[in-house]
Amino acid sequence: MSPEEKQTITRVSLFRNWISLCGIIVAFGSLFAFLLIFAIDVLTPGSNPYMGILAYLVAPVFLIIGGVLIVAGWLFRKHRIAKATLHGELPPRDIELSRRRNRKDLYLFSAGASIFLLLTAIGSYQTYHFTESVVFCGQACHEVMKPEFITYSHSPHARVSCSECHIGSGANWYVKAKISGTYQVYATAFDKYPRPIETPISNLRPAQETCEQCHWPRMYVGNLDRTYNHFLADEENTPFSVRLSLKVGGGDATQGPIGGIHWHMNVANKIEYYATDDKHQNIPWVRMTDPQEVVTVYRTADFEGDPEESAIRRMDCMDCHNRPAHIFKTPNDSVDLALSIGSLDRTLPAIKKTAVEVLTGDYATEEEAMQQIATKLDLRYFEDPRVKATIEVVQQIYRNNFFPEMKANWQAYPDNIGHKNWQGCFRCHDEEHNAADGKHTVRAGDCNACHTILAQGSGEQLDQLAPKGLEFEHPDGDFLGLTCSDCHNGTLQ
Ligand code: HEC
Ligand code: HEC
Ligand code: HEC
Ligand code: HEC
Ligand code: HEC
Ligand code: HEC
Known part of the structure; x- marks a missing residue:
């Protein structure tokens, strides 16, 4: 090996290989995504906890992958040069812009990398918006949040987003919410959550920082x-x-x-x-x-x-x-409401008693409840032409207020x-x-x-x-x- 050739192999030049280059792009992309998410998250008031997973879990994982690739490329190249030197051969050449083929490859590579970075930016922004949405809070973890989501959507606060009550703004709560949000996703993924979800929620923000941001406590009612x-x-x-x-x-x-x-x-x-x-x-x-x-x-x-x-x-x-x-109506109140607005017919004999009884039955799943409600009401009113409509209304009451899979109903939440x-x-x-x-x-x-x-x-x-x-x-x-x-x-x- 001539001294000139030897000189070109510096520590830095060892990075000049495709593996390390890919690593740099991945690392740069994840760093960029992290900064972007972090910035929107800090700048938008009342953002949600699940963002923590993107910013503090997903992005760093990619950063580490990028880092590993960079080092791997470096080591691999070092190893090949050492091997070549040992055999008295010329070391494999690294990427050089003076070479036409390398130049072409590099153009392609840069184009690919730019598209990758652009997609990372769009992707993280979109994911951010998705985790922010009521859809994500209430429906993405469908099974777990179903009771809270359904009762919420029938409440006076149906237009207030989950995060406005559950998180609010401020750095301290921001961090707390990130930690608990990350834990929640873990608990959901590994089926480690309690049924029903326990209250009071230990890290719910004090009312001064949530309720009182919309409702003026000094108002005279x-x-x-x-x-x-x-x-x-x-x-x-x-x-x-x-x-x-x-x-x-x-x-x-x-x-x-x-x-x-x-x-x-x-x-x-x-x-x-x-x-x-x-x-x-x-x-x-x-x-x-x-x-x-x-x-x-x-x-x-x-x-x-x-x-x-x-x-x-x-x-x-x-x-x-x-x-x-999250208003889980009692069987009594929900039947009273249906009777008073006329969706259940008051002239059906003992419908109040019967409907409350079928609603309070001990059912393991919603499906079982639907069947049992239908069977029991059918048995009681089979001669009446209104039986079908009655069954439908009682089933709807059940679906809106009782959630056997999560053991969530009026009894769980005083x-x-x-x-x-x-x-x-x-x-x-x-x-x-x-x-x-x-x-x-x-x-x-x-x-x-x-x-x-x-x-x-x-x-x-x-x-x-x-x-x-x-x-x-x-x-x-x-x-x-x-x-x-x-x-x-x-x-x-
Ligand atoms: C108007 C404010 C408000 C909104 C909006 C709101 N919550 Fe709640 N949430 C509460 C309060 C208050 C509690 C009860 C805390 C307690 O008893 O300790 C609660 C309790 C909960 C619980 C614990 C279980 C339970 O039923 O008590 C979960 C889970 C929950 N909320 C999820 C959600 C989700 C998901 C959304 C959006 C679909 C949402 N919340 C929207 C105020 C709100
Ligand atoms: C983002 C704003 C917002 C927040 C935060 C909020 N509310 Fe409300 N609240 C509303 C709106 C809007 C209504 C519906 C007003 C209407 O339509 O008359 C409402 C209605 C109410 C009502 C009247 C309901 C009824 O049955 O008439 C009560 C009570 C109430 N909120 C309590 C609370 C409490 C307690 C909290 C905190 C856990 C809270 N609110 C947080 C906006 C908010
Ligand atoms: C001692 C219990 C108590 C406390 C504490 C309390 N409220 Fe109430 N509030 C009530 C009762 C009772 C009503 C009557 C409505 C009802 O029974 O649902 C009411 C009614 C309301 C209404 C409906 C007013 C209307 O015109 O329809 C709002 C809004 C409200 N409260 C907000 C708040 C907010 C915000 C706070 C905290 C700053 C608060 N309340 C603290 C018991 C309380
Ligand atoms: C000794 C038991 C007992 C006590 C204590 C009691 N109730 Fe009742 N209450 C009943 C019974 C039984 C009925 C009849 C239920 C029916 O026919 O639907 C009833 C019916 C009612 C009803 C109408 C029907 C319904 O289902 O809502 C109201 C309203 C009511 N009670 C309110 C109260 C209030 C408020 C108190 C406390 C001040 C109270 N009750 C104390 C046993 C009691
Ligand atoms: C500390 C205050 C307070 C006292 C004392 C009180 N009440 Fe009430 N009562 C309330 C409130 C608040 C509500 C409204 C609850 C709601 O909005 O769901 C209510 C609701 C009721 C209702 C309607 C409940 C329903 O679902 O039909 C009846 C009936 C009633 N009270 C009777 C009584 C009787 C009888 C007494 C005396 C033995 C009494 N209350 C003492 C605060 C009180
Ligand atoms: C944590 C305990 C606590 C709870 C729960 C509570 N109160 Fe009170 N309440 C108090 C205390 C303490 C006072 C002040 C007594 C005094 O004057 O020394 C008070 C005073 C009152 C007064 C008299 C206010 C005045 O004009 O002087 C009313 C009315 C009242 N409460 C209604 C309610 C109603 C309605 C509820 C349920 C929605 C409720 N309270 C729940 C502790 C409570």
């Missing part, structure tokens, strides 16, 4: 007029409605009188509590700090001492509105907004929570504290409004001082 239509479980499906004036009120003096249910809105007051269970259903200790910084602690008689500060939660929107988007089927408000507003001086909060027995009953019953009774409020006439007689949820659980009671 005043009284809300709501009618709750029910039907009894008798042969006639006797209607029974309650029309309430809910004293929602507000918490900010510049907007309206302070008071009512939204007084908890934390505008001036601070309410904190300690729950003994994950789902926050059992609350033995409540602390309230008023605008003058006067602190009052309400506790149940059997709870002694104070909880650890770290276990105390500050009350926010989601302690009452914990089901704003709703804290009222007090009929779950403790809800009565978790704190019962007869047991007292302050040291015997002072207490609004009590469950004080039926006019949170709402007044404007009318109740059926037919003409509902036309007689009572502005001062009526005493509740329970359709099943006196309930002997029991709380509503001792009997009512969303089924026939």
Whole structure:
């Protein structure tokens, strides 16, 4: 080998081979994709967690592949040169632009590489948009998210994207969401997720950063007029409605009188509590700090001492509105709704009772439920020409609210907004929570504290409004001082 030839083999020149060149393109492409995704992700508010998989998993894998190729090409070439030198041969020549064939190859290679880079850019941008979409969140992992997606699409928030409530903006949450998003994809791929999905979601953002970005907490709501239509479980499906004036009120003096249910809105007051269970259903200790910084602690008689500060939660929107988007209707409420809008025919004998019964059956799959609902209703009403339509409506109710494969239904997710089927408000507003001086909060027995009953019953009774409020006439007689949820659980009671 002549000294000139030897000189040309420098460390850098060893990279001049096709394998290393491919590696450089792959590495460059993935770096570019990473930067692009990272930039859009950081610049768009409320982006989604699954992007983390692209930016922090897929892109780096390609970067590593590129790196390995570069080194492999380098080593391979070094090895060949060493071998040639050993045998006293001329070392294999590397890519040289002075050679025509190499030049042509390089043009082709550059064209290929440019197309590759362009496709990488378009590809990552498109993937970004896809993972951002509601379709991806709710449907891509179809099986897992089906319950949340379907209930969400029938909720008042159907037009709010998943990420607006579940992620929001900010760097800290961004990273948390990336980590949990990556874990979720892993859990889905390897079937490691719980059924039903557990709540409360430990890393859900506080309401101030999600709900309150759209809903102004200082807004004065005043009284809300709501009618709750029910039907009894008798042969006639006797209607029974309650029309309430809910004293929602507000918490900010510049907007309206302070008071009512939204007084908890934390505008001036601070309410904190300690729950003994994950789902926050059992609350033995409540602390309230008023605008003058006067602190009052309400506790149940059997709870002694104070909880650890770290276990105390500050009350926010989601302690009452914990089901704003995923509303799993109870069998009772869903049949009442169908009867009140007329999609189920009220003149079918005992349809309320029958429909609730078939909906509450224990089914392993949706398919089994569809068959059983059809068989049971057919058996009950086979002589009636309306049976086919009835079956369809009940099946639809089932599909919208019950998800046996994921074990998701009303029983899995307590709703804290009222007090009929779950403790809800009565978790704190019962007869047991007292302050040291015997002072207490609004009590469950004080039926006019949170709402007044404007009318109740059926037919003409509902036309007689009572502005001062009526005493509740329970359709099943006196309930002997029991709380509503001792009997009512969303089924026939
Ligand atoms: C209006 C805000 C909002 C929107 C929009 C929203 N969620 Fe939720 N989501 C919540 C709240 C609040 C919870 C309940 C948290 C709790 O109880 O701890 C929840 C709970 C969940 C859960 C846990 C299981 C459950 O049912 O409680 C999953 C899974 C979920 N959401 C997925 C989604 C998906 C997928 C979308 C979009 C199709 C979505 N969410 C849209 C607010 C929202
Ligand atoms: C991106 C904006 C947005 C976010 C975030 C959001 N909401 Fe809403 N919310 C809406 C819209 C829009 C409506 C429907 C208003 C309408 O049509 O009257 C609504 C309606 C509501 C209603 C009234 C529903 C009814 O039955 O009348 C409640 C209660 C509510 N939101 C609570 C929440 C809570 C709690 C959160 C946080 C978990 C939240 N919202 C997050 C936009 C949002
Ligand atoms: C103490 C429980 C409680 C808390 C805390 C609470 N709400 Fe409400 N909110 C209610 C009740 C009860 C209603 C009446 C409607 C109902 O029963 O569904 C209501 C009604 C609403 C409505 C509907 C108003 C309308 O005009 O239709 C919105 C929107 C709302 N709340 C948003 C919020 C937001 C945002 C927060 C947090 C800043 C919040 N709420 C905190 C109990 C609460
Ligand atoms: C975590 C415990 C807790 C829960 C749950 C809770 N509250 Fe309260 N609530 C309080 C405390 C504490 C006060 C303040 C008592 C006082 O005045 O000292 C209060 C006060 C009130 C008041 C009186 C406000 C005023 O004008 O002074 C109303 C009305 C009320 N709550 C309604 C509700 C309703 C409706 C729900 C369910 C949707 C609910 N609360 C759920 C703790 C709670
Ligand atoms: C701490 C506040 C509070 C107290 C005290 C209270 N309620 Fe309610 N009640 C509510 C709220 C909030 C709702 C609305 C729930 C919803 O929107 O789903 C409600 C709903 C109702 C409904 C309609 C439920 C339905 O699904 O048909 C009836 C009936 C009712 N209350 C009766 C009573 C009676 C009787 C008492 C007294 C023993 C009482 N309430 C005490 C807050 C309260
Ligand atoms: C001792 C058990 C018991 C208690 C406690 C109880 N209920 Fe009921 N309730 C019943 C029964 C049984 C019926 C009749 C069910 C039917 O025929 O559909 C009924 C019917 C109703 C209905 C109409 C039908 C329906 O399915 O919704 C409403 C509304 C109602 N109760 C509200 C309440 C409220 C609010 C409370 C608490 C203040 C309460 N109940 C406490 C047993 C009870």
